[in-house]
Amino acid sequence: MSALTKETSPAPAPRPVDKEPVRAGEHRGEGVVLNVFSHGFLAVWALLIVLPLLWLVLSSFKTDAQIGGSAFGWPEHWSLDVFSRAWDKGIGDYFLNTVIVLVFSVPLTMLFGSMAAYVLARYRFWGNRLLYYFFVAGAMFPVFLALVPLFFMVKRLDMLNTYQGLILVYVAYSMPFTVFFMHAFFRTLPTAVFEAAILDGASHTRTFFQVMLPMAKPGLISVGIFNTLGQWNQFILPTVLMQPQSGDDPERYVLTQGLIQLRQQQGYATDLPVLFAGVTLAMIPMLVVYLSFQKQVQAGLTSATLK
């Protein structure tokens, strides 16, 4: 709650100040009208973003009857009880499952993606270009094209509804963007440092891990944020791959999947506050990460489209 309201306190990033003052023009009049107009639009859009989110958080403190009755009532009891109830109803497990998967999948994505990107960017060998396009082409195709055979492939490997199955699939599907971006990044690194390391007798492997990888840190951070958010928010792959396979196979839903599951179980009648509390809990880590690394998150996500 307090984390969300923080958003409304104005914290404008410092804007670069114009160095050379240019003559104030005859556009003053137009400027005033337009300023009011444009500020109006911007403020309305900001409200359209913030209000639904705050409203949802507020709703988790209400009772079912209140939620159904009127949209704009104020909660009667401010009790955090509903959050612990949501946690027990599965949100806790969903969180844990997501974290278990990401703790392995993100570092592995970064490791394998960088390794492939590095040799493709810095070594000449037969088939180099072909392999590069082979990796990058994967980003062109909708994931739906692969879903049916992917399901049976994972089934044959006996990895349906297992963490390792989802981890490997996440790593594989994050390859195209990771290779593409890190390839571009490794190409920009200076050759002199690499040659110095080799001359000093470091092996190729050692040069990669101790010299090149640390130099690529800014790129790794951008891609890492992109992959973390992408895998955290992934829904289609776990929906297909993480269904209990038999009666005694436990649920291993990830957070996105679990929220939808919870929503479908609740319908409209039973325990909506729990669902809203669950969504609030799921939003908090995103909000914290976003507000603390705002610049990097924006750069990391938009760099996917640029270039």
Next chain:
Amino acid sequence: MRKGQYRFVAGFLLVPVALYLIFVIWPYIQTFGYSLTDWKGQSQTFDFVGLDNYKALFQDDIFTDAIWHNILFLVFIPVITILLALFFAFMLNVGGRSKAGGVRGVAGSGFYKIVFFFPQVLSLAILAVLFGAVYRSDTGGMLNGFLLKLGIVDADHPVEWLNEPDFVLWALIAVVVWHGVGFYLVLFSAAMQSVPRDIYEAALIDGAGRAQSFFRITLPLLWDTVQTAWVYLGIAAMDMFILVSTMTSGEFGGGPDHHSEVMATVMMRNFLYYGKSGYACAMGVVMLLLTLILSVVMLRATRRDRIEF
């Protein structure tokens, strides 16, 4: 090249290439093969049926209607999102006039950027729950409650946003735009910041107003970025699976009565619910072909001479 180097290169490529082959490339290739069979998924036996699945597909009204819904998304989602994002980006970067008369963003633009981008970090699952509540069909929904306060909606007949055939697609478009504007705003802002400020200041001195500097300077110089945004939004409009399947009624969504069906929901229902794997594969192939055709067409149609600056 020395032998050790080869061993190093091969060693580094082994795992990534293997994973990628097994889980990405091979399934992609298999889809084409399976789409020519009557495979049902449970059994390992299936027959080759040639193009029968594709023939059935184009006689399947649910699927052909779904294609039209995707096309509607394809037209409106990019246009609305890009226009709003461009307008906001322009306001936040060069819309303001400082006291001294220089060109800069309006006051508080840093704050607006933070708020507008935030939906982008939320998962679509969160959005589905959030907007499910906003669009709720009784007076407890945020939108209905709001319209009730304004006196537009009558308390006995609130609008069933997601159950009205005429509204459901637009309600979904609104969610995508709400989610995407901030992202493209930041993307366009980055591009606008690379445009030298003196171009704007020169235009200002020459007496150009805001509208003129937007259409004569900003838009032409940003064309490449707009084009990229167009392709990305177009690809998103061809997908729409998560929002449709979770927000609308029916198994894997698509309701009311298939009025919000998209290709991806039809495909997933056929695969996971009816078990028609071969048929679902054919749909996957059609989705790929349409996406590819559309990307090429969009890139072609929006081609302009690149302006160097």
